[in-house]
Amino acid sequence: MKKWLPAALSFLLLLPLTACGKQNYLERTNIVLGIAIDRTDKDQLLVIDNQVLFSTALKEKSITSSTKAPSVRAARENLNAMSRGSVTGSKLQVLLLGKRLLQEKDVMPLIDVVFRDAKNATNARVIAVDDSIEEIMSFMPRDKTHLSVYLSDLVDNAYDKRSIARTEIKQFHYQYFEEGITPAITQLKKSKNEIIVTGTALLNNKATYIVSLDRKESVLLQALQENVESASVPYTIPVAGKGQVSIDLRSKQKVKTSFVRGKFRFDIQMKISASLLERTFTMNAEKQVDEITKMVQAQLLHDARALVKKLQDHHVDPVGFGLHARAFEYSHWKKVQDHWPDAFADADVHLTLDVEMKGLGAVK
Amino acid sequence: MKKYAYNEITTKQFIFFIYKTQIGVGILTMPRTLGEAAGTDAWISILFGYVIALAASCLIILIMSKHPEDTLYDLLPRYFGKWIGNGLSLIFILYCAIAAGLAILSSVFIERMWIVPDSSAFLLIVLFMIPVYTVTRNGLRVLGRYAEFVYLGTVWMYPLLLFSLKESHWLNLLPIAKDGWVPIVSAVKLTVLPFLGFEMAFILYPFLQNKKAAYKGIIIANSISLAVYLLIEILASIFFSPTEVTEYFWPTLILLKRIELPFIERFEIVFLSFYFLVLSMTVIPYLFTAVFGTSQLMGKQDHRVHLRWYTGIFLLIAFFYNPSYTSLDRLLTAWGKYGIFFAYAFPVCLWGYIAVFQWFKRRRFP
Numbered sequence: 001m002k003k004w005l006p007a008a009l010s011f012l013l014l015l016p017l018t019a020c021g022k023q024n025y026l027e028r029t030n031i032v033l034g035i036a037i038d039r040t041d042k043d044q045l046l047v048i049d050n051q052v053l054f055s056t057a058l059k060e061k062s063i064t065s066s067t068k069a070p071s072v073r074a075a076r077e078n079l080n081a082m083s084r085g086s087v088t089g090s091k092l093q094v095l096l097l098g099k100r101l102l103q104e105k106d107v108m109p110l111i112d113v114v115f116r117d118a119k120n121a122t123n124a125r126v127i128a129v130d131d132s133i134e135e136i137m138s139f140m141p142r143d144k145t146h147l148s149v150y151l152s153d154l155v156d157n158a159y160d161k162r163s164i165a166r167t168e169i170k171q172f173h174y175q176y177f178e179e180g181i182t183p184a185i186t187q188l189k190k191s192k193n194e195i196i197v198t199g200t201a202l203l204n205n206k207a208t209y210i211v212s213l214d215r216k217e218s219v220l221l222q223a224l225q226e227n228v229e230s231a232s233v234p235y236t237i238p239v240a241g242k243g244q245v246s247i248d249l250r251s252k253q254k255v256k257t258s259f260v261r262g263k264f265r266f267d268i269q270m271k272i273s274a275s276l277l278e279r280t281f282t283m284n285a286e287k288q289v290d291e292i293t294k295m296v297q298a299q300l301l302h303d304a305r306a307l308v309k310k311l312q313d314h315h316v317d318p319v320g321f322g323l324h325a326r327a328f329e330y331s332h333w334k335k336v337q338d339h340w341p342d343a344f345a346d347a348d349v350h351l352t353l354d355v356e357m358k359g360l361g362a363v364k
Numbered sequence: 365m366k367k368y369a370y371n372e373i374t375t376k377q378f379i380f381f382i383y384k385t386q387i388g389v390g391i392l393t394m395p396r397t398l399g400e401a402a403g404t405d406a407w408i409s410i411l412f413g414y415v416i417a418l419a420a421s422c423l424i425i426l427i428m429s430k431h432p433e434d435t436l437y438d439l440l441p442r443y444f445g446k447w448i449g450n451g452l453s454l455i456f457i458l459y460c461a462i463a464a465g466l467a468i469l470s471s472v473f474i475e476r477m478w479i480v481p482d483s484s485a486f487l488l489i490v491l492f493m494i495p496v497y498t499v500t501r502n503g504l505r506v507l508g509r510y511a512e513f514v515y516l517g518t519v520w521m522y523p524l525l526l527f528s529l530k531e532s533h534w535l536n537l538l539p540i541a542k543d544g545w546v547p548i549v550s551a552v553k554l555t556v557l558p559f560l561g562f563e564m565a566f567i568l569y570p571f572l573q574n575k576k577a578a579y580k581g582i583i584i585a586n587s588i589s590l591a592v593y594l595l596i597e598i599l600a601s602i603f604f605s606p607t608e609v610t611e612y613f614w615p616t617l618i619l620l621k622r623i624e625l626p627f628i629e630r631f632e633i634v635f636l637s638f639y640f641l642v643l644s645m646t647v648i649p650y651l652f653t654a655v656f657g658t659s660q661l662m663g664k665q666d667h668r669v670h671l672r673w674y675t676g677i678f679l680l681i682a683f684f685y686n687p688s689y690t691s692l693d694r695l696l697t698a699w700g701k702y703g704i705f706f707a708y709a710f711p712v713c714l715w716g717y718i719a720v721f722q723w724f725k726r727r728r729f730p
Contacts, residue, residue: 006494091629118478119631122621127558170621178605262433297605327538 006271024086024254027055030063030079032089034148036111036133037072038098044068045110046098047075048323051087061304063337064137067159073113088116092124093152095169097185098133102201108176114169122170127216128201128209130189139195151195155186158197162216162222162233165200165318176207179337184221187212202316204341213307220300220307223251223270224319229283234277244278245295249273253322257328264325264332264347272300275359286364289357297355308349315341321349370503375577377508378568380515381649382585385561387592389696390469394558394593395600395615402551404536404601407594409548413535414556414590416708421562421582423711428569429578436566437660443721450661456566457657459706462469464650465562465678466692466699468492471643471728473692478617479633488681496644497675499650501668504571507652514645515537518638523590524631525599527618532602556708558593561646562586563707567653613689 009273034050048066057291080087092114119277129136143152159166165184167175175183187201199223201299208315213221219235225357228251237245249272256267274296283292311317323338326333336343373381400407431439436456441449472488480488499510541548554723565582572578600615603622612618620632628634652667655674687695 006498010491010494011533014489015492118617119481121624123624123629170618173611174608177608177611179607180605323533323535326542327535330539330542 011253023357027053028086029054029254030083030087031091031147032087033091034094034137034151035072035089035092036096036137037101037107038128038129038133039101039104040068042293042328044070045072045075045101046133046324047072048133049075049079049087050137050146052146052148057062064147066134066137069114072110076113090117090119090121092121092169093148094127094155095124096127096129096133096136096151098129099131099201099209102203102207105208107207108173111169115173118284123168123174124167125152125187126167126172127151127155128185128187130187130198132178135190136195137187139190143161146357151188154188154195154197158215159187160231162219162228162231163199164197164218164223175318176205178318178320178322179205179340180324180326180333181320182316182318182341183207184213184318200318202311202314202318204316210316212308213310213330217307217310219249220304221318223249223272224253224304224307225252226253232275235274235300237296239295245276245280245292245296246278247274248277249300257321257324259329259332260348264321264343265328266321266347266349268349268351270304270351270353272353272354273357276357276361284364289360293355293357296357300355301351301353304353305351308351310346312347312349316343317341317344321347367719370597371569371575372506373504373508373571374573375581377505377512377546378572378578378581379585379588380511380563381508381568382564382643382724383513383588383650384514384645385564386559386585386589387642388416388467388558388561389474389643390558391593391596392474392614392616395597395604395609396612397554398551398597399600399604399606399615401554402547403543403606405541405543405548407597408541409551410555410558410590410593410597412549412552413559415690416552417556417559417562418583418586420708420711421565421586422523422579423715424563424565424581425569425578427576427711427715430564430718432575433570434661435570435656437657437670438570445611445716453657453661455708456710457654457661459672460650461654461655463699463703464647464654465681466695467643467647467650468678469682469687469697470692471640471647473687473689474614475636475640478614478636485686486679486683491681492640492644492647493675493679496647496651497671499644500648500655501671504568504652507648509643509694510648512640518642521638522595524623525596525619528599528603530620531622532599533605534602536602536606537598553704554700556704557696559586559589560700560703560707561589561649564649564653567656572621604647 005196030051030053032049032051036048038046040046046066046068047063050062050064053061053063062165065077065079069078076087095111101107101199114122126208139147141147155164155166158164164186167183167185167340171182175181182205184200185203186197187199188195188197198212199215200214200218202210204210216235228249232250234312235247235249237247239245251272253268253270258265269337276292317340321344398409402409431442434442437453440452443449444452450692468489471484472492475488476483476485499507533537563583563584569578596616599619600609603619604615609615617636621630623631625631651674655667655670658670
């Protein structure tokens, strides 16, 4: 009797704890996999949700509903009012932000709900949409994949080749709050029948859109961020009058930080190991390897310098030079930490680049 | 005659008992509280905190070794007389009882916040109290074994945090002591709460099988805790930006959110569920110290009666009082403050008093 009493008591207590109190049928749950947010004319948000349904009776597994509301959470309430089951956002895969919204508003307070509710997974990819979000959200992938899954695969695949920045919500949070870095997110747009990733959208510290990078610039941006150490990334180099050379590159770098004559100075030494993928003109790759290397080196250096200049011209620092400034020139950093991108725009960036041709492929 | 001979614990149990008491709720919020005070240099504060904790622990062992058969509850009346001594014991008991209660409340609060937001707090507390009760009603030997079990059962958890290294910014740690030493030193007081737990030695010492190993044991216990805290603090410093880390209430759990397996998205749920073993090992020692103390004061050998009383009263309070985040945070801060007194100031005062006491005694009876 004495032994059974605690067991029985525990059992009784366990009963109300099980899911019996509040069921959540998967068939009735609308799982939001993608959210797109943009701004309407009347200072409201246009929120489009892409949900997946598991009901067997349905042919269409994916539904898209749009609503206008002052906040993302309020939009959720609107959606809830339309849906027969509960709407859950904890499986979010992609978060699309319209360009208009990015240009006019600080988005971080808008997506506050993602961080505040501990239930939410924070690994959704943050994506800037070049034109209207409606067009993207009404897109139907040809292979009938769920749109949000399609988009996230698209992003992941492009990131494998480093032709975009891939930023998850929590990284976005990091980039937003870190003074020494400005956010960079994936950018895509809809062409006639396809959605294509166009590169990287650079935002400032208030999460406002500044400028875009194309896919090639994004590769170099990733290289500067030391993200191309383990991946091998294709890069094309035009050769004047002849055609082009494609290489596969990996890059490493050393950054020296100093403060000279009232300016920050960064000496970046990039080491790139490349292997030849393609050449579209006749040449003996074996004999002319030095020539190719030089060509590649000159072009990469030119592109990288142009990229750095572009960043400085637009007062954005997605690379995170601010981290170096803080680590090595703290006393000077302290004075500019609230407006680091401006200080970065002023800084001297000296870039040198060293290419080593590691492989030429299977033919001469 | 050895009063507590039937309940001896080994050195290993002693180490894990103290170490597991130290590791508790504090670890989840530590990167934030320290980050607010000392930024990315907080790991230096932890080192300072460790040295202070070590000094206080050794002082406790020094005091206890004068009368190796006494717990604190026997020691205090011996020096202060029956009334004052028992009064002091009572204050210590109250401190431990409140500490145990707070540890339960905050554990359940975090559980509800992160895992089961729709379940009633009271039910969760009741469920939490059942295993706590069944462990605590046993003697110290069983508790020591439980400490060992918790250690072995959860030792895999800390290396998991290394997953967050994938996105580390080592540059964050530089320069060392960026804003001078003032913030670092001022953050030392915040490391008091994480290292609290070594005051258990006041009770454990007479139960220790090999008393010569007491110093070694308490140093090892503090050192393991130090290693865990340093690991977490440094990981948080290089993972978050210095301003970002103060944005999160529980940065350590956010670190875990990083871990994403193909079949499990919110790894922190798995981690937290196992972490309850660790949290229970913060509750149990304080609870035991409290009920063991009251039983000693009343001259009873069996502490189970008082444990039942405590459990009953605590559940009654928990039924009516459901603290919000802010009041809980305030209570925990207060606990940290009193902790400074009981774990750090109290041993020093006691040691000073004993020294003076003995000096007087020697003068009076040469």
